[in-house]
Amino acid sequence: MNLALWIATGLLALIALVGGISKSCVPKEKLAEHPAGSWVGDFNVKFLKSIGFLELLAAAGLILPAVLDIAPILVPITAICWVLLMLGAIIVHYRHGYTKPIVANIIYLTLALFIAWGRLGPMPFTG
Template sequence: MNIALWIGQGLLAVIFVASGTAKSTQSRDRMLATGQTAAKIVPLPLMRVAGVSELFGVLGVILPWATGVARVLTPVAATGLAVIMMLAATVHGRLREPRNIAINMAILALAVFVAWGRFADL
């Protein structure tokens, strides 16, 4: 189970490093061109906050468990990433983008798996 959870944590890290970096550094037009369609209706400052939150979530989902320091932060960070995915699915629902909602739900399931597994390991 530990290996599956580490794989999940790694996948979350890769996904959210890419997404968080894009949201926190790119212009609205560039985000739209690269598939961040939420930028159509979400104000740019809120996109920046979401991006930075995702990057902090990446740190939280990896570092505490890897170092053994404040391990409770790993499942808390995974829970936070799950909340971000619920909010993203809501935005994509308003945009009528079922494919993006499905992707959000898959990432949400992965984040819940990591949170559940790591809370159980505490």
């Protein structure tokens, strides 16, 4: 179970890292060129960069607290925050009629729920 939680956490952290880098570093116009990227037109650059920054924080928050053994409770808290972020992403993608990103968002949301459940329940870092 611990191994499964670490694999899920690493995968979700990688997804958050890639998303965060792309939203933080790629120009808005380039993001909009992506096949499912027209949603970026609804938001200003500062908002997109903020989402990217939150995703970068999520990548760090999923891994570093446990690895460094500094406030490992932040791992499931970060996972819960990721669930909220994915709910927002699902709403935005739904409004634009994108189904493939919604499927991915649901998978990411499920991974985050698994991490939160596992680290708050049967496999906490402390105890």
